[in-house]
Amino acid sequence: MSQRLKLEVKALNAVEGQDLVILVSDKLTLAAAAESLAGESAQALLTRAAAAERFKGKAYAGLTLPSPQGAPYERLIVVGIGADADRADLDFVKLGGAVAGRLGAGRSAEVLLALPKGEIAPAQAADLALGLKLRAYVFDRYKTKSKEKDEAEPLAVTLKAADPSALKKALKAADAVAAGVVLARNLVNEPPNVLYPEEFADRAAKLKKLDVEIEILDEADLKKIGMRALLGVGQGSRRESRVVVMRWNGGKAGEQPVAFVGKGVTFDTGGISLKPGAGMEDMKGDMAGAACVTGLMHALAARKAKVNAVGVIGLVENMPDGNAQRPGDIVTSLSGQTIEIINTDAEGRLVLADALWYTQERFKPRFMINLATLTGAILVALGQENAGLFSNNDELAERLGAAGRATGETVWRMPLGKAYDKMIDSKFADMKNSAGRHAGSITAAQFLQRHVNDTPWAHLDIAGTGMAASNSEINRSWGPGWGVRLLDRLVAEHYEG
Numbered sequence: 001m002s003q004r005l006k007l008e009v010k011a012l013n014a015v016e017g018q019d020l021v022i023l024v025s026d027k028l029t030l031a032a033a034a035e036s037l038a039g040e041s042a043q044a045l046l047t048r049a050a051a052a053e054r055f056k057g058k059a060y061a062g063l064t065l066p067s068p069q070g071a072p073y074e075r076l077i078v079v080g081i082g083a084d085a086d087r088a089d090l091d092f093v094k095l096g097g098a099v100a101g102r103l104g105a106g107r108s109a110e111v112l113l114a115l116p117k118g119e120i121a122p123a124q125a126a127d128l129a130l131g132l133k134l135r136a137y138v139f140d141r142y143k144t145k146s147k148e149k150d151e152a153e154p155l156a157v158t159l160k161a162a163d164p165s166a167l168k169k170a171l172k173a174a175d176a177v178a179a180g181v182v183l184a185r186n187l188v189n190e191p192p193n194v195l196y197p198e199e200f201a202d203r204a205a206k207l208k209k210l211d212v213e214i215e216i217l218d219e220a221d222l223k224k225i226g227m228r229a230l231l232g233v234g235q236g237s238r239r240e241s242r243v244v245v246m247r248w249n250g251g252k253a254g255e256q257p258v259a260f261v262g263k264g265v266t267f268d269t270g271g272i273s274l275k276p277g278a279g280m281e282d283m284k285g286d287m288a289g290a291a292c293v294t295g296l297m298h299a300l301a302a303r304k305a306k307v308n309a310v311g312v313i314g315l316v317e318n319m320p321d322g323n324a325q326r327p328g329d330i331v332t333s334l335s336g337q338t339i340e341i342i343n344t345d346a347e348g349r350l351v352l353a354d355a356l357w358y359t360q361e362r363f364k365p366r367f368m369i370n371l372a373t374l375t376g377a378i379l380v381a382l383g384q385e386n387a388g389l390f391s392n393n394d395e396l397a398e399r400l401g402a403a404g405r406a407t408g409e410t411v412w413r414m415p416l417g418k419a420y421d422k423m424i425d426s427k428f429a430d431m432k433n434s435a436g437r438h439a440g441s442i443t444a445a446q447f448l449q450r451h452v453n454d455t456p457w458a459h460l461d462i463a464g465t466g467m468a469a470s471n472s473e474i475n476r477s478w479g480p481g482w483g484v485r486l487l488d489r490l491v492a493e494h495y496e497g
């Protein structure tokens with residue numbers, strides 16, 4: 001339903017689609033292969049049109065032309081890749097997005113991977129394919145009136161390569177990652193009456209098909225284990241809370257896993273500390289951390305990553321009710337520490353406290369990374385451009401930074417420290433769940449750090465990046481599926497094999 005792209009790979013020969021897409025550098029020279037397919041007059045046509053439109057082959061810019069006289073396609077689409085000297089900085093995922101955007105839905109097109117000098121490498125072409133897929137995504141499950149859209153053919157793209165077999169291999173991994181991002185986007189976009197904790201757990205359980213081991217812990221299990229901080233958040237909801245444990249065992253038997261933990265508040269009203277009404281509908285996205293973890297597990301399993309990975313998601317709904325948690329309540333978390341509830345809207349840290357403690361104690365992971373739409377304050381600090389990164393481990397933090405720069409899902413490191421930690425000391429309990437407005441994202445992170453023991457750990461505050469996304473070349477949907485590519489990259493670079 002939301003995958004709107006059919007993708008094939010074929011050798012260079014005739015053009016069979018409606019559109020022919022050609023990549024050109026700032027020299028605007030067609031490749032020999034392009035000249036033979038585009039028709040003799042294509043270069044002249046391009047040179048003339050480029051001058052008229054001031055098109056200079058700048059990266060991601062494009063030009064749409066009618067095909068040259070007698071050519072067997074409708075449109076010649078030229079997309080820039082900039083100067084040869086800048087090629088190393090070219091983002092092929094973004095380029096794929098630009099190509100898909102220029103083509104539009106319901107078209108069929110051939111994309112020539114040939115360049116004046118050589119051809120785009122398989123890994124880069126795979127990135128381009130990933131960008132095509134991500135740009136073609138739409139979430140229109142609940143549109144009944146856009147019939148034309150539903151019945152429209154998906155965008156059909158054929159990548160034309162000199163050696164299709166090398167490319168097909170590279171495309172498999174890109175497919176897996178694209179499917180993981182799409183899953184995360186779907187979960188974030190779903191409305192909260194449809195996607196409540198049990199339903200989320202059922203969707204995660206579908207990963208069994210990819211040989212991911214799934215355990216669903218229900219409220220009786222959680223009580224027995226002692227996850228009272230998490231259960232306190234869900235106690236005002238008619239929907240039962242759940243914790244889902246996902247395990248992908250693609251690494252050596254007995255090797256310590258890497259672990260990912262997600263905040264999955266399927267709707268956050270604030271609870272008794274009720275949020276203001278304006279914009280509250282956005283709080284359906286307060287499970288973006290859990291969505292990312294689920295999408296990542298999908299990606300790792302689908303591409304058969306050589307790693308042991310654990311995903312743990314805490315799923316609750318935060319509602320006001322006669323049975324809801326109150327400000328002033330004191331709960332004992334799984335770690336044995338007591339928490340004074342100051343503000344029932346600071347619920348994400350309560351969910352994660354138990355999920356993090358559980359994960360480190362049970363799995364003894366090599367590292368633990370949690371993702372959470374945790375604080376409005378991180379939006380004030382970083383906007384939607386960077387996720388906030390907090391870590392007790394410099395190596396992990398640096399690796400995340402590098403993976404962010406490589407994928408465009410960038411993170412910015414924020415401080416942790418004793419003075420901030422003191423701010424969450426409580427008059428009545430071991431700690432309090434809110435320390436007020438000052439350094440709001442940092443004190444939230446300090447709270448989490450009190451629940452990770454000495455495990456190498458990183459916390460990504462994705463309140464800015466994980467939902468309500470603005471349009472980009474690779475995403476037009478409210479839920480961007482942020483973090484799946486970042487963490488897949490981190491695992492691929494450092495923790496496989």
Ligand code: BES
Nearest residue numbers: 286343345346373374375376377434463
């Ligand atoms: N889910 C919110 C944070 C949030 C805000 C996510 C905006 C996405 C966009 C979180 O549960 C929350 O309410 N945090 C409070 C914490 C405060 C009460 C200490 C906040 O940020 O105001």
Ligand code: MN
Nearest residue numbers: 268345346347
């Ligand atoms: Mn909240």
Ligand code: ZN
Nearest residue numbers: 265268286348
């Ligand atoms: Zn929340």
